[in-house]
Amino acid sequence: xxxxxxxxxxxxxxxxxxxxxxxxxxxxxxxxxxxxxxxxxxxxxxxxxxxxxxxxxxxxxxxxxxxxxxxxxxxxxxxxxxxxxxxxxxxxxxxxxxxxxxxxxxxxxxxx
Amino acid sequence: xxxxxxxxxxxxxxxxxxxxxxxxxxxxxxxxxxxxxxxxxxxxxxxxxxxxxxxxxxxxxxxxxxxxxxxxxxxxxxxxxxxxxxxxxxxxxxxxxxxxxxxxxxxxxxxx
Numbered sequence: 001x002x003x004x005x006x007x008x009x010x011x012x013x014x015x016x017x018x019x020x021x022x023x024x025x026x027x028x029x030x031x032x033x034x035x036x037x038x039x040x041x042x043x044x045x046x047x048x049x050x051x052x053x054x055x056x057x058x059x060x061x062x063x064x065x066x067x068x069x070x071x072x073x074x075x076x077x078x079x080x081x082x083x084x085x086x087x088x089x090x091x092x093x094x095x096x097x098x099x100x101x102x103x104x105x106x107x108x109x110x111x112x
Numbered sequence: 113x114x115x116x117x118x119x120x121x122x123x124x125x126x127x128x129x130x131x132x133x134x135x136x137x138x139x140x141x142x143x144x145x146x147x148x149x150x151x152x153x154x155x156x157x158x159x160x161x162x163x164x165x166x167x168x169x170x171x172x173x174x175x176x177x178x179x180x181x182x183x184x185x186x187x188x189x190x191x192x193x194x195x196x197x198x199x200x201x202x203x204x205x206x207x208x209x210x211x212x213x214x215x216x217x218x219x220x221x222x223x224x
Binding site: 004041042045056059099102103104 | 116153154155156157203212213217
């Protein structure tokens with residue numbers, strides 16, 4: 001499978017716990033994006049990387065959210081001290097410079 | 113800022129008929145648009161894209177029309193099939209980073 005892979009597919013966590021999600025982009029794609037999608041809504045942009053550089057992070061929802069892409073390949077999204085309002089689908093996408101914008105299947109987070 | 117919206121939250125069509133899903137955007141600086149299909153529990157699946165220097169683009173059974181004058185785009189699906197049942201999103205961007213702004217989606221239901 002040469003698409004965008006996300007792990008885990010589902011995560012249930014207790015409020016206050018930290019969670020980390022992983023995204024493996026299409027190998028030749030240099031851009032990687034994180035989005036959040038709540039029920040009935042379209043995805044909402046969070047942050048993106050060009051290679052290992054995080055070029056936009058002002059749209060991260062709070063300082064509890066952080067993302068890394070240490071070697072310009074896979075990326076992780078961490079949410080600290082989770083709240084019930086963080087329950088959503090977290091989507092990763094990757095692209096070449098100007099085409100091939102491909103999404104993964106997402107990680108569904110439920111905070112209880 | 114940018115806003116992207118869809119005209120109808122739901123659309124039902126008979127199998128074999130053509131479907132037209134509409135979308136409006138607010139920012140005339142938007143220069144790139146994508147249509148995605150999303151099935152339940154899955155990530156958005158790329159259908160077709162169009163740049164602002166084009167008015168029309170065709171794919172397999174799909175056509176996207178862009179009217180920059182009224183800031184409107186549409187997705188036409190020919191000979192709609194049951195497998196086309198899904199939520200359809202339009203998304204636009206206005207920067208080279210390609211941060212997409214999504215509409216809220218149209219649920220397409222194909223009736224037998």
